[in-house]
Amino acid sequence: MSSTADNPTKYPPRTAPISSIEMPQFGFGCAPLGDLFVETSEADTRLALDTAWDAGVRYYDTAPWYGHGLSEHRLGGLLRQHSRQGYYVSTKVGRVYLPAPRGEDKRVQWCGGQNFEVKYDYTAEGLAVSYTQSQLRLGQSSVDALIIHDLDQGYHGDKFDRYYQQLKDSGLEYLHNLKSRGEISSVGMGINALGDFEFFADRIDLDFFLVAMPYTLLDQNSLNTAMKRCIERGIKIVVGSPFASGLLTNPTNPDVRYNYGPVPDYIRARAIGLQDCCAEFNVPLMAAALQFPLLHPAVYSIIPGARTARQITGNMENFNLNIPRELWTEMKNRGLIVPDAPIG
Template sequence: MTAIAPPAPRFPQGWPRFGMGTASLGNIFATYSETVAAETFAAAWQAGVRYFDTAPWYGHGLAEHRLGSAMRDWPRDQTFISTKVGRVYEPAPRGQDARVQWQNGLNFAVRYDYSAEGFAASVAQSRLRLGQPVVDTLVIHDLDKDYHGTAFDGHMQALTASGLAYLHRLKAEGEISAVGMGMNTLSDFAAIAPWIDVDFFLVAMPYTLVDQAALHGPMADCLRRGIKVVIGAPFASGLLADPSASGVMYAYAPASAEMIAKALAIEAVCARHDVPLAAAALQFPLLHPAVVSVIPGAVSAAQVRQNASNVARQIPADLWADLKIQGLIDPLAPTG
């Protein structure tokens, strides 16, 4: 029998400026129904979103299943899908709950593996959950020193010994179109950006409207080396969406009084220019020449429509100038 080659993925010569992350629909902070997830994905497609980022980690497979269900109604050649590698799943032992932080996620146990063998297993599982023979890009997920502790050196050795070469082999063979790496902290981003061989970084926290600490280090390294940057958490876990909200989060934890005060000060400047804080938060990272896309999450049709509206909103240059004058953003931050 002759093998049928999968459709070749497409590397976006002009990356979609705006996409959607799916961690929230893996129930990271709250539980969302299948109906809500389906309505959110449908609204994203109707709003013109074609770039969707997911990961096995999100709900221990739940987000990939939900995205895969939505994708069955979309033309595959118009959809750009990114998922992640570094975690492999197996059924949790009978009677045990392995869902960790994911509320009503899937009860599968995670094993970390950054080797070629681990990445191959992760990709195979993701393809099945998504119901797709190929994905467009793969992102090395959560290889953070603080996160892994004493296991970090072993995971990094596995990556450099075989895992990274495996991803580049998939790219050379046309199975994927780009190799990425996720970055959650400034320290990891600064340590890795100068040397690792990837096409793009998916940056979750170190470069947002409320924090530009990465500007003169790893973001500069990306520019120098021609590495693209996708901003994965432009609202910084919710703080830049609504800093007045009860229990507002920042960097995946309850926001401190200091960070809430800074976000409120930025919001006040935005209000003087008749610009929603969320619009400024979405568009600010895109002004950096290394940044090609922002991919905020959404947990309702209304949220995704609002995000699409805010990313398209006209923002006066005076807003950025005023934020610099007030010392609320780095005076050297690119602002067009």
């Protein structure tokens, strides 16, 4: 399979403008718009998006994986109403979609979503098809950042080496060529597990990692490994799951999730300890969860997910709440966060 360097005209440049806005500190994570955990109506998701825009949110992150294209379709309904230069948008590459065979339901891992069949492809050609499909769903001829999605060792198992080789052989070059031609502004990579974060922090040239779990108020195990390496290499961090996939919104709720699954008892106990500590300072746990990652010098943005207007409003209120430094110090005193975690 040839690389883009062998055939530089294969992917002609697109001329639509990219946003003049740099990556803001606060964004809208659009996974819930793909019916993650809960099926959500068109009316509710539209109200959430309109509320976010009216409140000044200008950074939106989505992916083909979210509802097998549903999140991108829904987000596109908002973005098409506004000037392309007025917002920052990122989506992800690595999955190509095909119509599901007649009579088969391929909506795996989503409560609703669209019935399409997914194929993984990290070659230049595969990433180009993935990007084109996203442009069509979003109704946009450009995005600001493209993010390599779910190239995880645990997720892909014995197929990981093949997909990683595809990325090294041609996929990463394709993304950097897009950036060098001004068609995107940044190249990112999504990370869900600490082992993958540590593996790629030394092995791949990126503008940023989108880190979904390995650095939160509950987990700072990456602090002196991958996070430190990102500082040394000048790689930015976007935190994509500041609520640890839900637990830090309400740790006493028996139905809440951690790392997208059931909550281990010891993790729930620590989350409740964090909540109790916050209560002594009259600070909502959600506010601490949103603001803590940004105290790290490598973290540029947080993009909490939301599916309703109420969640968007609450996220923004908690993001803007004034938190006393003494809260972070007390968390360290109680062993709730690691002693050398940056706190301001």
